[in-house]
Amino acid sequence: MTAEEKAGQLTLYTSGWDITGPVLRDDYMDELRAGRAGNLFNAHTVDYARNLQRIAVEETRLGIPLLFGLDVIHGYKTTFPIPLAEASSWDMDIIEKSAHLAAKEAASAGINWTYNPMVDIARDPRWGRIAEGNGEDPYLGSLIGAAKVRGIQGTDLSDPTTILACVKHFAAYGASQAGRDYHT
Secondary structure, eight states, X not given: OOHXXXXXXXXXXXXXXXXXXXXXXXXXXXXXXXXXXXXXXXXXXXXXXXXXXXXXXXXXXXXXXXXXXXXXXXXXXXXXXXXXXXXXXXXXXXXXXXHHHHHXXXXXXXXXXXOOOBOXXXXXXXXXXXXXXXXXXXHHHHHHHHHHHHHHHTTOTTSTTOOEEOOBOOTTTTOOBTTBGGGO
16 A cells, blocks of 8 residues: 555545535545545445445455444434433443444444444533533443443444444543533
8 A cells, every 4th residue: 555545544534514414525536536535424325325335446446445434323214312311211231222223224324433422521511512422420421332332333343233333532522611512
């Protein structure tokens, strides 16, 4: 691999959004064909993802498949309660099962990777992302984070009903100032 191709494997492109919803962009196709794209966030249709994967495998020098990522926070096609509501149950078995079902549905649509669980500790109820997390208790948050990773990844990522979990965010992200995201 060239240095440019190695850097490309670390590059995450995203589909766009307009006023009516998701937009399937084509403006990074040249980058993909040149081997300078390794991941795509928010591929919204199976056909779109399939076409991009075909290009990555058949039309690039190395033929490395793309990783497709999506925020599968509380379900994929089946919608589960928001993480904050799940946390109030203290039921790790059902939380793990819901995470597995979401992963199974996402995997069937070609998603390989989810940016879930969100393990930030809520410090201010005005913070707009509080619903993605598990509340203010670090102990409960750690139990739920582990249950979700087990549900999403299982014990074998080669299992076609599992996807890669990416625990997020950076330490202290939940310590927002006056509820403002990124201290804006």
